Amino acid sequence: xxxxxxxxxxxxxxxxxxxxxxxxxxxxxxxxxxxxxxxxxxxxxxxxxxxxxxxxxxxxxxxxxxxxxxxxxxxxxxxxxxxxxxxxxxxxxxxxxxxxxxxxxxxxxxxxxxxxxxxxxxxxxxxxxxxxxxxxxxxxxxxxxxxxxxxxxxxxxxxxxxxxxxxxxxxxxxxxxxxxxxxxxxxxxxxxxxxxxxxxxxxxxxxxxxxxxxxxxxxxxxxxxxxxxxxxxxxxxxxxxxxxxxxxxxxxxxxxxxxxxxxxxxxxxxxxxxxxxxxxxxxxxxxxxxxxxxxxxxxxxxxxxxxxxxxxxxxxxxxxxxxxxxxxxxxxxxxxxxxxxxxxxxxxxxxxxxxxxxxxxxxxxxxxxxxxxxxxxxxxxxxxxxxxxxxxxxxxxxxxxxxxxxxxxxxxxxxxxxxxxxxxxxxxxxxxxxxxxxxxxxxxxxxxxxxxxxxxxxxxxxxx
Amino acid sequence: xxxxxxxxxxxxxxxxxxxxxxxxxxxxxxxxxxxxxxxxxxxxxxxxxxxxxxxxxxxxxxxxxxxxxxxxxxxxxxxxxxxxxxxxxxxxxxxxxxxxxxxxxxxxxxxxxxxxxxxxxxxxxxxxxxxxxxxxxxxxxxxxxxxxxxxxxxxxxxxxxxxxxxxxxxxxxxxxxxxxxxxxxxxxxxxxxxxxxxxxxxxxxxxxxxxxxxxxxxxxxxxxxxxxxxxxxxxxxxxxxxxxxxxxxxxxxxxxxxxxxxxxxxxxxxxxxxxxxxxxxxxxxxxxxxxxxxxxxxxxxxxxxxxxxxxxxxxxxxxxxxxxxxxxxxxxxxxxxxxxxxxxxxxxxxxxxxxxxxxxxxxxxxxxxxxxxxxxxxxxxxxxxxxxxxxxxxxxxxxxxxxxxxxxxxxxxxxxxxxxxxxxxxxxxxxxxxxxxxxxxxxxxxxxxxxxxxxxxxxxxxxx
Numbered sequence: 001x002x003x004x005x006x007x008x009x010x011x012x013x014x015x016x017x018x019x020x021x022x023x024x025x026x027x028x029x030x031x032x033x034x035x036x037x038x039x040x041x042x043x044x045x046x047x048x049x050x051x052x053x054x055x056x057x058x059x060x061x062x063x064x065x066x067x068x069x070x071x072x073x074x075x076x077x078x079x080x081x082x083x084x085x086x087x088x089x090x091x092x093x094x095x096x097x098x099x100x101x102x103x104x105x106x107x108x109x110x111x112x113x114x115x116x117x118x119x120x121x122x123x124x125x126x127x128x129x130x131x132x133x134x135x136x137x138x139x140x141x142x143x144x145x146x147x148x149x150x151x152x153x154x155x156x157x158x159x160x161x162x163x164x165x166x167x168x169x170x171x172x173x174x175x176x177x178x179x180x181x182x183x184x185x186x187x188x189x190x191x192x193x194x195x196x197x198x199x200x201x202x203x204x205x206x207x208x209x210x211x212x213x214x215x216x217x218x219x220x221x222x223x224x225x226x227x228x229x230x231x232x233x234x235x236x237x238x239x240x241x242x243x244x245x246x247x248x249x250x251x252x253x254x255x256x257x258x259x260x261x262x263x264x265x266x267x268x269x270x271x272x273x274x275x276x277x278x279x280x281x282x283x284x285x286x287x288x289x290x291x292x293x294x295x296x297x298x299x300x301x302x303x304x305x306x307x308x309x310x311x312x313x314x315x316x317x318x319x320x321x322x323x324x325x326x327x328x329x330x331x332x333x334x335x336x337x338x339x340x341x342x343x344x345x346x347x348x349x350x351x352x353x354x355x356x357x358x359x360x361x362x363x364x365x366x367x368x369x370x371x372x373x374x375x376x377x378x379x380x381x382x383x384x385x386x387x388x389x390x391x392x393x394x395x396x397x398x399x400x401x402x403x404x405x406x407x408x409x410x411x412x413x414x415x416x417x418x419x420x421x422x423x424x425x426x427x428x429x430x431x432x433x434x435x436x437x438x439x440x441x442x443x444x445x446x447x448x449x450x451x452x453x454x455x456x457x458x459x460x461x462x463x464x
Numbered sequence: 465x466x467x468x469x470x471x472x473x474x475x476x477x478x479x480x481x482x483x484x485x486x487x488x489x490x491x492x493x494x495x496x497x498x499x500x501x502x503x504x505x506x507x508x509x510x511x512x513x514x515x516x517x518x519x520x521x522x523x524x525x526x527x528x529x530x531x532x533x534x535x536x537x538x539x540x541x542x543x544x545x546x547x548x549x550x551x552x553x554x555x556x557x558x559x560x561x562x563x564x565x566x567x568x569x570x571x572x573x574x575x576x577x578x579x580x581x582x583x584x585x586x587x588x589x590x591x592x593x594x595x596x597x598x599x600x601x602x603x604x605x606x607x608x609x610x611x612x613x614x615x616x617x618x619x620x621x622x623x624x625x626x627x628x629x630x631x632x633x634x635x636x637x638x639x640x641x642x643x644x645x646x647x648x649x650x651x652x653x654x655x656x657x658x659x660x661x662x663x664x665x666x667x668x669x670x671x672x673x674x675x676x677x678x679x680x681x682x683x684x685x686x687x688x689x690x691x692x693x694x695x696x697x698x699x700x701x702x703x704x705x706x707x708x709x710x711x712x713x714x715x716x717x718x719x720x721x722x723x724x725x726x727x728x729x730x731x732x733x734x735x736x737x738x739x740x741x742x743x744x745x746x747x748x749x750x751x752x753x754x755x756x757x758x759x760x761x762x763x764x765x766x767x768x769x770x771x772x773x774x775x776x777x778x779x780x781x782x783x784x785x786x787x788x789x790x791x792x793x794x795x796x797x798x799x800x801x802x803x804x805x806x807x808x809x810x811x812x813x814x815x816x817x818x819x820x821x822x823x824x825x826x827x828x829x830x831x832x833x834x835x836x837x838x839x840x841x842x843x844x845x846x847x848x849x850x851x852x853x854x855x856x857x858x859x860x861x862x863x864x865x866x867x868x869x870x871x872x873x874x875x876x877x878x879x880x881x882x883x884x885x886x887x888x889x890x891x892x893x894x895x896x897x898x899x900x901x902x903x904x905x906x907x908x909x910x911x912x913x914x915x916x917x918x919x920x921x922x923x924x925x926x927x928x
Contacts (some may be wrong), residue, residue, distance in 0.1 A: 110811075147651060163651070185842075187809055196661070437637070
């Protein structure tokens with residue numbers, strides 16, 4: 001742990017004057033706020049502030065700005081890239097008590113929530129409206145955290161990521177000023193696009209305190225299925241052909257045999273432990289059955305088998321819950337193991353090649369347990385490594401393979417992160433992904449908005 | 465015209481060393497490049513450079529940066545807010561000869577074009593692929609210009625604006641550096657979102673030289689219709705009910721009686737000269753007929769009449785061509801008149817109220833000829849004024865009404881520009897739309913990327 005400096009102590013006292021006992025330095029609470037669900041080593045902050053209003057966040061930022069103390073936003077702690085690790089100490093701003101749903105505009109298909117509202121909480125609230133919020137990472141993350149990391153999930157192929165689903169935000173800047181990024185109109189050609197600048201900024205430009213998201217109509221009919229394949233290549237080819245046949249899938253997920261075995265054990269399901277697609281169609285009754293039939297044909301052409309249409313809502317929700325828990329299932333394979341998920345995303349035309357080369361690379365060079373799960377309709381897949389936490393050799397094997405995987409994805413015009421963000425671990429890959437000049441533009445924006453560098457330092461961008 | 469300064473003269477000479485006679489100071493060419501299709505008074509640049517490569521644009525920017533000379537990108541000159549007017553003189557960079565389609569990835573539903581490629585040119589090129597580029601402002605604008613102004617058009621309600629359809633860009637920065645904003649993957653959580661920062665930046669942050677856009681599959685079936693109403697309120701209510709019934713329209717356009725009369729005269733059509741909706745559905749045969757039937761019922765409930773489904777491709781294209789030419793039709797109503805189109809956009813739930821209050825305002829306070837056309841599925845409409853160019857009084861009436869219209873839209877959480885951009889004339893409204901602090905963030909980004917302020921000065925943002 002960092003020794004808490006005099007300036008930090010002073011900041012804590014000043015914030016306490018306003019928040020009282022909602023400022024904590026309890027070691028267990030600090031420890032909890034210093035790590036997420038990723039493999040990254042936790043580092044606790046110097047204090048945690050449990051905020052209840054935008055004014056409080058603004059007061060904290062103004063104070064930290066004056067005293068040059070790092071500020072780290074905290075939602076549910078379910079990040080995958082160490083976003084909340086207090087690498088330079090500082091103040092963790094816990095937004096979980098800012099969990100009010102402020103406004104649901106059913107006529108406009110949007111709603112405004114405080115940053116601490118979670119995706120399940122929101123969908124529970126929307127249940128009677130005939131509308132839903134679509135973005136669904138595995139965890140029950142906060143909407144603010146999902147906006148900050150540009151999160152996505154299983155139905156991005158149809159409804160988009162947070163990038164497409166955030167309409168506007170309120171953000172507290174480094175010096176405590178509060179801005180609203182946009183109006184609530186569906187389109188606008190006014191101003192620079194601040195909304196998209198803050199979506200995915202990982203707390204490094206400001207703290208997101210309020211989010212207006214788009215909602216979608218619950219479809220009249222939903223049809224879902226699982227289908228398995230003897231080889232992973234056949235499964236990927238079936239996905240690509242479905243995409244290219246212009247069949248509008250709502251979800252299309254790939255899981256390899258090892259991941260299916262982990263799911264069976266964790267979620268007590270009995271799927272075939274072979275490469276599997278989970279798929280779902282949304283639309284009118286007739287549209288959905290047209291789509292399902294067309295997809296069935298494509299799977300048959302690619303030797304799909306054990307085709308199982310889920311007959312009802314419970315079966316469907318069991319299947320998707322199993323999918324959402326895939327990361328937890330991987331972590332449970334070897335308790336105490338270090339679990340690391342890669343996150344590359346490539347153009348769909350390169351997906352089969354990328355997965356195939358990666359599997360060959362794993363077979364050739366790696367003795368680690370791995371599994372694969374992916375939002376293949378987006379070209380995004382996670383290769384998951386299960387590591388012995390005490391083995392330096394395991395870690396080095398993984399690092400080398402991970403580096404080659406990212407290199408491969410970038411050579412295919414892809415990205416080192418489809419949805420988990422950059423956090424601590426992937427900053428080094430950004431020069432290769434964007435080039436020095438584009439990275440310098442990003443750094444100059446960072447400098448303009450956060451001249452002292454107090455906003456979640458050590459994350460998102462490499463140092464100059 | 466500005467007197468060309470010594471530094472400008474020097475810049476022109478330096479650029480001529482590289483571009484030769486593709487640098488023009490011919491008065492007719494200067495005049496042509498100093499105005500667009502809007503009512504804004506033209507001001508010619510000091511020179512026009514007809515560029516052929518990114519390297520040339522980079523060379524020009526580096527030269528102008530060294531000598532502190534304004535740079536103004538020029539696509540087709542079809543802008544609506546005076547974006548190309550050389551308010552501080554300088555060099556116009558005409559990108560129309562950079563019109564190569566570089567790469568069509570049918571498997572990935574995307575393609576990469578040079579900035580000067582126009583939307584019709586691109587769709588012509590795509591004709592045999594089964595794919596199309598969806599964004600369709602009235603004019604045959606360049607893709608670079610459309611990206612720069614965050615343009616949209618008639619099928620935004622289904623396929624989105626340029627904001628949703630640009631995947632990445634190459635941009636020449638103020639000092640001549642060339643950056644690529646992103647990879648070609650469909651989603652990414654890496655880096656700040658430079659793509660969206662440059663989309664809609666109107667040449668004030670850099671010159672867009674290459675754009676990768678999303679493509680969409682040509683639908684299996686298309687069904688289109690026109691339907692007219694006795695009152696404009698009924699038409700708007702029919703649109704809102706269709707939106708809220710979750711019927712996926714591809715296009716839904718409102719035109720008032722005066723606009724229909726102008727269209728009939730300009731396009732030699734014989735529509736009823738009453739408030740009219742033009743609508744289109746895309747999908748499978750069965751989906752389209754379901755949607756069309758549901759829409760027909762909603763129109764009947766709102767006293768829609770003269771319901772006419774277009775039977776074939778020619779009829780449909782006549783109808784949409786008439787719609788795309790609506791602005792030209794308005795300009796032709798009184799030759800020599802000054803025509804001004806407003807561009808507010810509001811949340812759909814406020815649209816009926818916004819249009820109604822605006823019509824009352826026009827009736828009460830205005831003796832001018834007006835007409836109304838709008839992309840009502842987006843909440844966006846254009847009130848068009850036909851002014852006597854010599855009448856100060858006409859202009860003042862329009863200005864007052866325009867100001868009230870924008871105030872009304874902003875009070876409804878809307879925007880002063882749905883798709884035309886800010887350009888010269890609307891900069892004053894941005895403080896009201898975004899607030900001082902958000903505007904200061906935009907200005908600090910502008911300063912970071914263009915410290916000398918040479919990129920299309922006098923546009924997009926107010927002076928500090």
